[in-house]
Amino acid sequence: VLSFIIFICYIASQATSFMMAPLLEFLMALFLFFAYASKLNEKFKGLYWPLMDFLRCVTAAIIYFAISIAAVSKYNDGASKAAGVFGFIATIVYAIDFYITFNDLVTFLKQGSSDSPEGHKSEDEDSNSDSD
Secondary structure, three states: OHHHHHHHHHHHOOOHHHOHHHHHHHHHHHHHHHHHHOOHHHHOOOOOHHHHHHHHHHHHHHHHHHHHHHHHHHOOOHHHHHHHHHHHHHHHHHHHHHHHHHHHHHHHHHHHHHOOHHHHHHHHHHHHHHHO
C-alpha cells in the first residue's frame, strides 16, 4: 500500500522520473503476496522463497532511501516532498521487514542444512567420539 501511495505521489509531482521504482516494488510485493497466498512456495521448492523476499526488502530499502533523498532535496513541489517523506517511511518499514525476513532466512537455511546427510553423519561421529 505504501509503495502504491508513493507511486501516486510521484505521478502528481515534478519528479515523475522516480515513479518506476515504487511501481516495480509494488508489483513485486503483489506477486510475492499472491505467490504465498496461493501456496506457490510449496509447489516450487527449487526456488528459495525467503531469499527472494529478503533481496526484495534490501533493494527496496536502498532504492527508496536514495530516491527519497533526491526527491526531497532536488524538487520543491509538495507532491515530491510527500513522496520523499513516504519514501523515508517505506525505508524504515522495509528495514524492519528486512530484519524479520533475515531471521526467517537464517532459520530456513539452518533447517535445510540439518536435513543433509552430512549433517547427520557428523552428529553421529560426534556422539561416538564422546562415548570413547
